[in-house]
Amino acid sequence: MGKIKFGILGGGGDSLIGILHRVASSMFDKYELVGGVFNVDYQENLKFAEQLDLSASRVYENLDTLIQKELALPESERMQVISILTPNFLHFPMAKSLLENGFNVICEKPMTTTFAEAEILHQTLQKAKTVFAVTYTYTGYPMIRQMKHMIKNGDLGEIQKVDAQYYQGWINPIIHDIEKRSSTWRLNPEKSGISCCIGDIGTHAFDMLEYVSGLKVESILADLNYLYSDNKMDIDGTVLLRCSNNVKGVICASQIATGEENSFVVKVYGKKAGLKWEQENPNYLYLMQDGKPLQVLKPGHEYNSDLSLDGTKLPPGHPEGIFDSMGNIYKGVAKAILKQPYNAAEFPTMIDGVRGMSFIEKAVESHTKGNVWVDIHNY
Amino acid sequence: MGKIKFGILGGGGDSLIGILHRVASSMFDKYELVGGVFNVDYQENLKFAEQLDLSASRVYENLDTLIQKELALPESERMQVISILTPNFLHFPMAKSLLENGFNVICEKPMTTTFAEAEILHQTLQKAKTVFAVTYTYTGYPMIRQMKHMIKNGDLGEIQKVDAQYYQGWINPIIHDIEKRSSTWRLNPEKSGISCCIGDIGTHAFDMLEYVSGLKVESILADLNYLYSDNKMDIDGTVLLRCSNNVKGVICASQIATGEENSFVVKVYGKKAGLKWEQENPNYLYLMQDGKPLQVLKPGHEYNSDLSLDGTKLPPGHPEGIFDSMGNIYKGVAKAILKQPYNAAEFPTMIDGVRGMSFIEKAVESHTKGNVWVDIHNY
Amino acid sequence: MGKIKFGILGGGGDSLIGILHRVASSMFDKYELVGGVFNVDYQENLKFAEQLDLSASRVYENLDTLIQKELALPESERMQVISILTPNFLHFPMAKSLLENGFNVICEKPMTTTFAEAEILHQTLQKAKTVFAVTYTYTGYPMIRQMKHMIKNGDLGEIQKVDAQYYQGWINPIIHDIEKRSSTWRLNPEKSGISCCIGDIGTHAFDMLEYVSGLKVESILADLNYLYSDNKMDIDGTVLLRCSNNVKGVICASQIATGEENSFVVKVYGKKAGLKWEQENPNYLYLMQDGKPLQVLKPGHEYNSDLSLDGTKLPPGHPEGIFDSMGNIYKGVAKAILKQPYNAAEFPTMIDGVRGMSFIEKAVESHTKGNVWVDIHNY
Amino acid sequence: MGKIKFGILGGGGDSLIGILHRVASSMFDKYELVGGVFNVDYQENLKFAEQLDLSASRVYENLDTLIQKELALPESERMQVISILTPNFLHFPMAKSLLENGFNVICEKPMTTTFAEAEILHQTLQKAKTVFAVTYTYTGYPMIRQMKHMIKNGDLGEIQKVDAQYYQGWINPIIHDIEKRSSTWRLNPEKSGISCCIGDIGTHAFDMLEYVSGLKVESILADLNYLYSDNKMDIDGTVLLRCSNNVKGVICASQIATGEENSFVVKVYGKKAGLKWEQENPNYLYLMQDGKPLQVLKPGHEYNSDLSLDGTKLPPGHPEGIFDSMGNIYKGVAKAILKQPYNAAEFPTMIDGVRGMSFIEKAVESHTKGNVWVDIHNY
Structure with a gap:
């Protein structure tokens, strides 16, 4: 009853990933953020927690202290789940400690920096038997x-081809500058593991194809692209796939697809039909059938599965961005209340409300009088 | 320092508008919901507050009690702003009381049910001098x-035409059924005021055109559509506009545009260029210039104004839906932690993490060995 | 047996409308252009005809001569149909003469410059009983x-709303320049009749709504826009419609919608479903039904009506532009044959053919050898 | 002066490829079809030629006769260029004969059925020195x-990645039916050469990437897909590319991408920008630049290169389909003139013209009278 007690490692300050996890955890009124270790610098940590109105007593210097102190609390007060949003190389040791101490864990991807670590973590989880999630967000x-539901349901018939493209262009200004490419942590194997493009986005494509199709990728042939001989990390690559049921496929990934933002496209073709989805327009699912009109499915409609509907809060036609749009209005109001500087365009005021009422009444009046011109009140 | 103390009137249970305002208020870590009157039934009210982990002491039987008790609290603990999410006819009396007692107010649209009420509210605000926002969400x-920024900045030159279309089809199954159309509160003037379509969505179009263009609509000519003689409320209409600076325009609104979901399209044309925006794909702003390539602006880019960037939390290419996508994963994890039934597809598990690490390592291995086939670990 | 003998009035030189009618008439191998009056200057006329390899004996000085000489020919050689592509004010007298002399006529729009002329022409046709077509091309x-077929077939149920938008921006650079707007024939009532925007494009929207819906527009209320007091012709306007069966609708037309090219959008909503079509992407027809996935119909599929299929020459997925694409290749080859200067990029040469064969054979070789790298022949 | 004398081999009857080449050759008034060998059956051949109003004297029994008789004609009457539209295995011998006899040739793709034939043809052309085009239509x-122009011009900077996808689904109903797949000529190596998917559409992708980028593909690694062990021809495949300048790329081709029509997408990324084009919407060229708004280029605008503008006959906003739309109207008129059965919806009649004139006059009247309702004439 009430909300799940929730802690976070990392994600302090303006960290995007921190904002993402805080907003996401608040979306269904299921989690209450009670504390964590947001920053390696303890003072920053405390300062950030104060902004969030968290009790300083639940803001810890490091993970060890957190575990020790939380375990000392009565179970009803203790953090039930902890999200790991720290740099990649910390995922493994932190997740391992948390699991060994019985915590549920939500871990950002990549889960570890090597497969060997991943196997150890998997063994740890076998003993811990807690809940463990990796946030392949898409x-x-x-x-x-x-x-996923439609494929499992057989709507496509037997799968015969899978295809994922994940194209970005963001590394372009870095990769062509010898200074920048030698100093970016993303291209430093010591900090980022053995792969940049495949590790960061190819792995999303891989997970997604397995997720939606229910197939397992069994073997692969990869051609990676480094562009410069002094660059040690792939920044582009194509991977041929052989999956269970003898299905072939391909993953095309790139961070040098200049001007692409986050063009992640997933296609699965079966004997009876095909399905296509694009991350940049995530509310459209395209169903292609031989000789029939293309169908475009959208969220929130009754024709969707329970699994899909459970993840939709809005009625059809309202893209999720409306939360953010309303969030921006709330942000503007907050500034006004706190007497911070703000732009008058940040939220609609009573004048907008008054003029709106005039518009409605005058529209009815114009119509009733026989479609004649009438004046809006001057506010 | 800390968050703004925040109360809500209405929006309890599964209310969409309640979810929208709670999520929105949490988005920038600026508000802390401390209480309110979520439901007319006090027991429901308490039950709902418990789900949100709110203290029962801040859950009130009605607005009068809320005002009285909150005013009795020290200012540092008192609600600083209160959102009104109740049925339309309650907006006016509630907003008036809150203003008269010095509260900041966020009020859902329509602000009142008549223009007369709106004028009174406006006078009240003149005295109260608090912050008052009407949530024209878009x-x-x-x-x-x-x-708005680009038009103000002169990028379009002098405005010469404004156009807004707001087409929905949701009333279709109601309007053609004599039983339903006589019993829906939306089509009952006593509950919904004098207009359905213009009042509900036409007014969004009106506010939006004024918001983006900076023009004022000065007079209008309306042709409304009732479809049936026993129907007392417009469910479709076209409104001709004459705006300041002699600009003409048109608002087309409909709730019988069968199959349309929430097709709100805003177009402003100036001497130098035109701009177009569609609510169903809100991340695209189309800049049209004579004899130049169409330009498509998207959120989060440096080329946007501060006003726009202040409302963007995500890097380019990530539609806001990603918050919801992550929110859905958190929801699934919550079910698992609470040992509620859930679908295995609700969140990625450690197996996904392990396979992902295998994929990365094997991709590099395949490439390094000369683009040969290698097997993914069997997990 | 054989082709229809076909003559043209106007459309000489680089005239776009001339090209359009010549290409269109050749599309189904049904017409043979035998002559006409392409230009008021007889020498230009002859020169142009020579380019088209037409016999000089069928190129006439004016319409009267044409009629006289053609009627003198045996019926089997005589022009059976004549297209009128001359300036608007000539449509009426030319069409009248042709009808009175028993010719079939294809006439560009607007058919006449006044309604009175249109009525006379209609009376003339009653006697002539020949074939007369007005080219509302869309x-x-x-x-x-x-x-049209689906609406007639009842797929939408009873129509309840019609809407057409026709937005262009081309007049923008003219209308804001007092010199240009006073000298353009389009804005000169003596040359162009009483209306610019409504007459040129509003009328397309009007015809289209009647064509697809099967309804008749019975009365209208128009608000036109002239922008400048010295401008005598509307260049923008909104027209409210009342149609048969008490259906309401709206036509929005503009030539000052800056940056719009030829944005003609047609929407018809019925009790059961809605249909939407956009001229700039003419191969997509959107079927919207309450609570069902959006359907996108495309040309050439069996699910289309005979009427639609009769007008499709290409298999699904091939936009009509492919004729033009191939036409461009033929144009380049013609230049090469005629030893005119041309760009090497205008047509693919044998080297492309040779490399293509190498690609195919090498792809199979790479696969057969176990997915290994192989070299393309060096051509 | 006059048109190029033009002959065709194949393409008789309802052949789509015949229609395509006839329409294309007529588009710029440069070619006059004078004869050919349209069908192996001489009677069919003559019958078809009669439909086209061709002289029977230029309709030949076979290619040898054609060559002999045409060479006997004075050069001014002789066919100057001959298009080869016959089945693939005939391309080589026909092209070779024509070249050896001094004709210019336009040859459908694939140019030959083997690379060896292609080499011989190339040698033949070295001696013939005539014009030879292969119709890679796109x-x-x-x-x-x-x-192509923009890449050559350096607008993208140095190319760093090329990518082409060509997905169709048409073979789906054939490949899964053992009867059909063993009897289709497309899947019969004796009739179609060694490859189905790569040979038919992969080769388009290959040619296109070389055409637009100016790069040469130097080596490839292919993974083809046959789906069934008794199927001898690839019907899907991915080809990794290594191009000149060390550029990598990929071609994804499929004929089992269920429900895809003709989804040919071409992407080229350079250091400075990227360009994307989709065959199904061929009028849009997407220019992507880091940190700048997406630009969408369309045909006919002054900002395009001469090479592009030379291939555009229509003003911006008019897709090429308008030729076909007008062609359909001409087709309907032809039926009416020939007193063949036709649907009244096939062309607009004078009534449409009369009503259109009424609409224009009444719109101006409504406006002039102060935006009041007026009636359309009843026709």
Whole structure:
């Protein structure tokens, strides 16, 4: 009863990933953030926690202290789940400690920096028997869930081809500058593991294809691209796939696809039909059938599966961005209340409300009088 | 320092508008919901508050009690702003009381049910001098803010035409059924005021055109549509506009545009260029210039104005839906932690993490060995 | 047996409308252009005819001569149909003469410059009993024909709303320049009749709504826009419609919608479903039904009506532009044959053919050898 | 002076490829079809020629006769260029004969059935020194020409990645039926050469990437897909590319991408920008630049290169389909003139013209009278 007690490691300050996890955890009124270790610098840590109105007593210097102190609390007060949002190389040791101490864990991807670590973590979980989630975020989209459902349901018939493209262009200004490419942590194997492009986005494509299709990728042939001989990390690559049921496929990934933002496209073709989804327009799922009109499925409609509908909060036609749009209005109001500087365009005021009422009444009046011109009140 | 103490009137249970305001208020870590009156039934009210982990002491039987008790609290603990999410006819009396008692107010639209009420409220605010916002939600979109900025900045030159279409089809199954149309509160003037379509969505179009263009609509000519003689409320209509600076325009609104979901399209044309925006794909702003390539602006880019960037939390290419996608994963994890039934597809598990690490390592191995086939670990 | 003998009035030189009618008439191998009056200057006329390899004996000085000489020919050689592509004010007298002399006529729009002329022409046709077509070109699109078919077939149920938008921005650089706007024939009532925007494009929207819906527009209320007091012709306007069966609708037309090219959008909503079509992407017809996935119909599929399929020459997925693409290749080859200067990029040469064969054979070789790298022949 | 004398081999009856070449050759008034060998059956051949109003004297029994008789004609009457539209295995011997006898040749793709034949043909052309074109049709699109121009012009900077996808689903109903797949000529190596998917569409992708990028593909690694062990021809495949300048790339081709029509997508990324084009919407060329708004280039605008503009006949906003739309109207008129059965919806009649004139006059009247309702004439 009430909300799940929730802690976070990392994600302090303006960290995007921190914002993402805080907002996401608040979305269904299921989690209450009670503390964590947001920053390696303890003072920053405390300062950030104060902004969030968290009790300083639950803001810890490091993970060890957190574990020790939380375990000392009565179970009803103790953090039930902890999200790991720290740099990649810390995922493994932190997750391992948390599991060994009986915590549920939500871990950002990549889960570890090597497969060997991943195997150890898996063994640890076998003993811990807690809940462990890796945040391949895109699998939570309502239309991806619908895609998975339809494939499982046999709507495509036997799968005969899988294809994922994940194209970005962000590394372009870095990779062509010898200074920048030698100093970016993303291209430093010591900090980022053995792969940049495949490790960061190819792995999303891999997980997604397995998620939606229910197939397992069994073997692969990869051609990676480093562009410069002094660059040690792939920044582009194509991977041929052989999956269970003799299905072939391909993953195309790139961080040098200049001007692409986050073009992640997933296609699965079966004997009876095909399905296509694009991350940049995530509310559209395209169903292609031989000789029939293309169908475009959207979230929130009754024709979707329970799995998809469970992940939709809004009625059809309202993209999720409306939360953010309303969030921006709340942000503007907050500034006004706190007497901080703000732009008058940040939220609609009573004048907008008054003029709106005038518009409605005058529209009815114009119509009733026989479609004549009438004046809006001057406010 | 800390968050703004925040109360809500209405929005209890599964209310969409309640979810929208709670999520929105949490988005920038600026508000802390401390209580309110979520439901007219006090027991429901308490039950709902418990789900949100709110203290029962801040859950009130009605607005009068809320005002009285909150005013009795020290100012540092008192609710600083209260959102009104109740049925339309309650907006006016509640907003008036709150203003008269010095509270900041966030009020859902329509602000009142008549223009007369709106004028009174406006006078009340003149005395109260608090912050008052009406949630014309769409004005918070980053690309709408950018549209406003560009027009103000003169990028379009002098405005010469404004056009808004707001087409929905949801009333279709109601309007053609004599039983349903006589029993829906939306079509009952006593509960919904004098207009259905213009009042509900036409007014969004009106506010938006004024918001983005900076023009004032001065007079209108309306042709409304009732379809049936026993139907007392417009469910479709076209409104001709004459705005300041002699600009003409048109608002087309409909709730019988069968199959349309929430097709709100805003177009402003100036001497130098035109801008177009569509609510169903809110991340695209189209800049049209004579003899130049169409430009498509998207949120989060440096080329946007501060006003727009202040409302963007995500890097380019990540639609806001990603919060919801991550939110869905958190929801699934919550079910698992609470040992509620859940679908295995609700969140990625450690197996996904392990396979992902195998994929990365094997991709590099395949490439390094000369683009040969290698097997993924069997997990 | 054989082709229809075909003559043209106007359309000489680089005239776009001339090209359009010549290409269109050749598309189904049904017409043979035998002569006409292409230009008021007889020498230009002859020169142009020579380019088209037409016999000089069928190139006439004016319409009167044409009629006289053609009537003197045996019926089997005589022009059977004549297209009128001259400036608007000549449509009426030319069409009248041709009808009175028993010719079939294809006439560009607007058919006349006044309604009075149109009535006279109509009376003339009653006597002539020949074939007379007005080229509202857009009604020939396969998906418009399908739209008409589906509405007639009852797929939408009873129509409850019609809406057409026709937005262009081309007059923008003219209308804001006092010199240009006073000297353009388009804005000169003596040359162009009483209306610019409504007459040129509003009338397309009007015809289209009647064509697809089968309704008749019975009365209208128009608000036109002239922008400048010295401008005598509307260049923008909104027209409210009342149609048969008490259906309401709206036509929005503009030539000052800056940056719009030829944005003609047609929407018809019925009790059961809605249909939407956009001229700039004419191969997509959108079927919207309450609570069902959006359907996108495309040309050439069996699910289309005979009327639509009769107008489709290409298999699904091949936009009509492919004729033009191939036409461009033929144009380049013609230049090469005629030893005119041309760009090497204008047509693929044998080297492309040779490399293509190498690619195919090498792809099979790479696969057969176990997915290994092989070299393409060096051509 | 006059048109190029033009002959065709194959393409008789309802052959799509015949229609395509006839329409294309007529588009710029440069070619006059004078004869050919349209069908192996001489009677069919003559019958078809009669439909086209061709002289029977230029319709030949076979290619040898054609060559002999045409060479006997005075050069001014002789066919100057001959298009080969016959089944693939005839391309080589026909092209070879024609070249050896001094004719210019336009040859459908694939140019031959083996690389060895292609080499011989190339040698033949070295001696013949005539014009020889292979119709990789898609290279004629205005926006493909613009893409090539911009890349050559350096707008993308140095190329760093090329990618082409060509997905169709048409073979789906054939490949899964053992009867059909063993009897289709497309899957019979004796009739179609060694490859189905790569040979038919992969080769388009290959040619296109070389055409637009100016790069040469130097080596490839292919993974083809046959689906069934008794199927001898690839029907899907991915080809990794290594191009000149060390550029990597990929071609994904499929005929089992269920429900895809003709989804040919071409992407080229350079250091400075990227360009994307999709065959199904060929009028849009997407220019992507880091940190700048997406630009969408369209045909006919002054900002395009001469090469592109030379291939555009229509003003911006008018897709090429308008030729077909007008062609359909002409087709309907032909039926009416020939007193063949036709649907009244096939062309607009004078009534449409009369009503259109009423609409224009009444719109102006409504406006002039102060925006009041007026009636359309009843026709």
